[in-house]
Amino acid sequence: MRKIFSVSIALLLIAMITGYAIWTGQRPVGHYLSDLRIQLAVSDGQPGERGNLLGIQPELFPTDYQSLEHLHRKLAAYLQQARDQGLLNDKTIVVLPEHIGTWLFARGEKDELYQATTINEAMNWLSVSNPLQFLNALIRAKGSNRLDDAHLRMKARAMAKDYQALFGGLAKEFAVTLVAGSIVLPEPSIDNGQLHIGAGPLYNSSLVFGSDGLPIGQPQRQLYPTFAERNYIQPATPAALNVVDTPAGRLGVLIGSDSWYPRNYAQLNNNGAELIAVPAFVVGHGLWSKPWRGYKSASTPEGVSLKPGETSEGEAWRRLTLTGHAPASTARAGISVFMRGQFWDQGSSGDSFANRQGLTGTDQISANQPGHGARLINLWL
Template sequence: MKILKYIVYIFLVLVILYSSWVSYPSMQQDKKEPKDKKLSTPVIINAGQNSGNGNLVGMQVSISGIDYSTEHRFYDKLETLMQHAKYNGFLNHQTTVLFPEHIGTFLVLNGEKPSAYLADDYKKAISSMKLSNIINYYLNYFNSSSSTKDIETLLKIKAEAVRDTYYKVFSKLAKIYGVYIVAGTIVLPSPIVRDGKIYIREGKLENVSFVFSPKGDVMELHSAKKTLSKVESYLLNSDKSKTTPLIQSNLLPYTSAIIISHDTLGNSSYLLNTEKIPDAILSPSSILKEEDLAWYFSKNLSKFNPNIKEVLKEKNSPTDLWLTYSLPQWIFFSGARIGLQVFLNGHIIGLNLSGYSYYIMGTEIDVVPSREDSAIINVWN
């Protein structure tokens, strides 16, 4: 009996110590953490003239792991860009703001230890998060089915918290600034929209984009990525039967279609199953700097260009390939006049995100000159 009591006592002590470690406020670590210095004035590109027909604002976001450490930091990062856009006269009741792909996905780091969100390698970040969520992690680990079960498990057990933070931040921004927001993308399990809210269900993970109205509600339409990157293909579900949604409102004098990232690299995404031709194509995007896009292009574009292998040799970077075979190549299939593609850039848990944001209007293309800085692209309709 004494031995049993001793074991129970030791167990309780361990539980208390673990609970204290997990719940120790991350804000206490702020004194030891490097502050984010990238709050300088963003690069500004302004195209066209204000004719009273609304405008599109694309946000190239340069971000780091520390920006995801708390909800407050994440909100401040995005609101800084919104403030600059407002100061430059870009925000009004006929504005649609576009944020990059996966801007919501990295909220999985929210509330974690500095050893996770400041990690210089994603494997170290995963190890830290597994320890912080050890009980819930192993209760759900064997329900995961992908080849990267550890990442899938973490994304699923934190899905509700990630969704809640994502919703609160973008809903608040949309209401405060009175604009429509295409809130980049976020990875969630089988999400649906009901009564202006995002609900998640048991099911496979999807990379999805939601649109917030000026009232802060989520609009019924949402877009799911069909053409997954090589990294995503190990983890996410892709439903190619889903149609491309069209953003339209009585308050907006234009319509927009959302085509996510790699979906812009082929003509099929632009053949929209809609009665109305969109005025603009909006593309939240991201590219890993180390990602080898050659496998995709050589596999999928040889039928359009028999000399694609020679083209691949001539191109210096994924960005060159992207500008050649993305919106500028295919937008005419949709009938849209304007294309806007923005990228998430920065260094997060050892991942190097790197892409040049740009707009296209007719034959005119303007590319943000830097991948290191945040940028705002404003296009008057």
């Protein structure tokens, strides 16, 4: 009797494990119809032979990341509409927002992840649906928040491949230079034109792709992650600011609040940066109009008099982003591009803006006004 009972338990466990394995392997791809609307929010200057900075503030949701085909279709539709409006040429630099690549961890997951109501619930589904990958990543995790590290590390190799295929492909398809927002990866680097990952800490990094679809230079790593992100994202060394050559001029990239630090502009000046792209992401609906909370990663730099609560989040971004404010920055122009949309309970905020010779372009359409759709921010050089 005891032997029969043991055999029954063993068969039940085998059935449960087999069922779980089958369940984790199922990856249904839904036929999600995305909102492809986009409006020209800002257009400054006159078309000429020097090219333009074109920011795309996309409206994105978790379901857009079900497959690369879904995401490509949406971003390509935005670029096609920009082309139809005469905003793309061989000297155009397209800039996308911070973390647009990070959400690629959600590619090819189960429906339960996309239907989750909170990001914590979504991450739980990510772990449960990929148990071996998650456990392997948890063993190799760095930093004090090993759980968040593991969630971003577990699919890093596939994320890096998808990131290059998607954004390099878009740059080639539309014959533009493309600043591909940012993506969190472990020790990313370029070797023989391919994006590779390492086994070390996670970095929030941005890549620039040329019109041939290949990366230009090495990934630009973020210098100042927020306090919360520092638990799992490593800050880059202060000397690690790159400037790359593009058809429109020498380009520097400052990720998020890296654009708040005067020393970064001084370094870009020394490296001959003529243009600056700022991929950015502000978490929280309506935060743009709320009081600024101060520097999120380090003490206030010398020479900056702005205090927390003294102005709104949006005004602080405009005042601290010094593109075009000589002698702090000798760049001719710059653009700051934010995300629009909702990732589970993580809302987004921010009006993208452009600078030229110390002047900030005035929004014709607020990115935070009611309604749906993406925004184009164009600055002719």
